[in-house]
Amino acid sequence: MVSADISMESQTPAPEERQASTTGAMRWTVHVEVRLKPRASSRFETIRNLVYSYVTSYERLVLPSTLSGWEDIPELLSSVERISVCEAQCPTASLKMEEMVIQAHVYQPSDDDAFEEFSNSSGSRGEDDDTMAASVCELPNRNYEGLWDSLIYAGDIKMKLLDYIHATLVLSDANVDFEEEDGFVVVLIDEVESLTAARAGAMAGTEPSDGLRVVNALLTQLDKLKTRKNVLIMATSNLVKAIDSAFVDRADIIQYVDLPSREAIYEILRTCLCEMILKGIVASVTIPTLKQVQMYELVSKVNGRSDASDGQERSRSIGLRLLALASQCRGMSGRALRRLPVLALARYIGLGNVGLAPGPSSSSAPPAAGRTSPSVSVGIWLDGMEKAVDEQAKEAEHLT
Template sequence: MSPTPDSQRVWPVHIEVRVSANATARFDTIRNAIYNYITSSFSHLYLPSTLQGWDEIPLLASSVDRVYASESQSCPSPSLPLQQVDLQIHVYQPSDSDAFEELASGSGRGDGEEVMAASVCELPSLGWEGLWESLIYSDDIKSKLLDYIYATVVFSDADVDFNIVSWNRMVLLHGPPGTGKTSLCRALSQKLSIRLADRYPHSRLLEINSHSLFSKWFSESGKLVQKLFSTVMDMVEDEETFVVVLIDEVESLTAARAGAMAGTEPSDALRVVNALLTQLDKLKHRKNVLVMSTSNLAKAIDSAFVDRADIIQYVDLPPREAIYEILRTCLSELVTKGIIDDVEVPNLTQAQLYERISTFPHNGTGISLEANGPPRQDSHFVGEAKERSKQVALRLLTIAEKCRGQGMSGRSLRRLPVLAHARYIGTLSMLAPRLTNGTHGTKMKPRSGYPQDARGSPTKVEVWLDAMERVVDGQAVERNRLEH
């Protein structure tokens, strides 16, 4: 039987509906209202996009903060006609970002040796809203991880014989520092808590501090691991709670095991890793748990740990295309907040188009397309804004190439606007006080001493581009000094 062509396929599209803190409507009522709103208001859905117009419905206006069309699994097109869409509507209410607790470990000898062994965060968390969208990679890492989780859920629901088809529910992310491995784990946890809310009403992320699993007392370290994972098992016992266990910098454990086997570390280090592997083997039989780990030193990871990972994913430094998107989102955020004057920063596809045609003196219509050419004279203001937007895109591509040449990480890239301001722009005019809470839309009283109509003086985007490029050039000099 021939496969169904893409033009006739029905694609699942995930719609994430964030409910406000003061909402009183039932989630199923909100879900039905969102379904009716989408099916009656749209002919196509663009992915990803924030949907507009729902606030004209009184029920949704009083209960909902945001409606977001996230993505469609394996769909090749960013735009889908509604008749080809299978709406997957996820209604959720994020918890306060400070809603976490710390789990302490100790030797039990009464010597005061207490170390924070792990932190537990309730999901979805308000503090991690937007984290998933902010992470930009060169390949489809995020979709690959999501597809893996969906596969484990399907196999678990079908009661596949674990002795015949086995999976460990473990993911290992490795790569250079600053590439967003830990952030990706947190973002994936947040995403899963939203997508699996119908199945698991509660979700938690437990982040393990690997260094805390070693005790100064001989033979105590293995007991600390067992004590910690007994807490994890207690959480997993509640079948309505989805638990994500994150082991950050796992090489600190596996490197210790390698050293112990070589005779350079005490045998207690070997016990702690063996205990960890034993506890992980117990967790794999639970349907409501996922173990994620990160490492900056792949060569130091023990083969026994690596062998247990279903997915081993390398997270590389961003290429020029990903760097452009990271810097674009930074500039767009500053435009939105009024720090940079109003300008459209083109997306990567548009920027690459500008780059291709900028090498030609004319495009066949008599309109100059040179990078430094004059703005269009027809429809003066619109043409001038478009020309300026093009110049911003070309300049940002140049900066992205410089960043790639230096091997800058995502963490370093997102610091550029702050460093640019601190070093080359100076103090901005005082911005207007925030009169609304952007998260829930509730009114806030302005601080005393500030007029209600105060306005800041945003800086031109060209000034920011100059400053950011100077920071990149300066960092190249400093890195060269550090290396030599």
């Protein structure tokens, strides 16, 4: 369970945003994240208004993208680290300004990586249980940066959750209780079935009565938390049928997350490969995006050939091979997919072929004395990945 304390500013739209949303034309909500410097002391609302004025000076925005040019504004230069255009539900890669409703979110991440852990230990002799029951971490936190982007799902699951959370914040702000706590608390219960096992089994005598009391107590506390406008509860489970129906009834959103689709797997493998390239483990090469490789696949089926240049042809070939690998990985979880590069490196690429990388900025420099080549070709990496996938499939057969 994770509790997060977040310093919040009102998310009420600026007058320009309200006017833009009442013209009757279809507009897409576009979220813009503004990360402040650690010691910045400017008011969030001041920064937000400056960013809004700057962003709306664009004729078109690419989704997603990192903006530049705001450094020419002294107030932003002294306080802001980065301005990023993030999620939007629109199906296109860019939007004209008149097609958007901008929502600017200003945040100042914490540099403190300390967090509290709470165990089940009661302190009484002979009954100590050192199993960790919960951890508490202040958010936003730099240690978690990039984690959201690494979550890849089919469809619009991420946007659906973001929109719901944003809507609850707007509704809470509309009826603010000034005696309420300042923080926004997120409670995440992992493997919630361990706390909410169906009470039918306990009533039938197949489960201990303690389990029944735990579920009753949890449901009671959840009902009390409904009066708190600054608390969001999220839960995950791999055993949905084991969860008590009364707990399920209390959920505003029930989202089923299936195993990754071929397209989602491609994006996961692509991000893994790009990370390997960034760290200097794999030699630099351009990896096509999902939309690009889908176009390559379509052209290949229709024409059977490509009129691309040598560099484009190499990128196309790599993308199609990675897409074929994604098809082989159907049925694997995201966690298993992200283990594949390590397995490939350990078993098939060979640790002796990969030395300590000098880093992407100096990848063209010769390796230092005593080091082997700092990177392998993408072809060797793909060979190792394909063999690792075959091995995983064979091992899975023994478990079924």
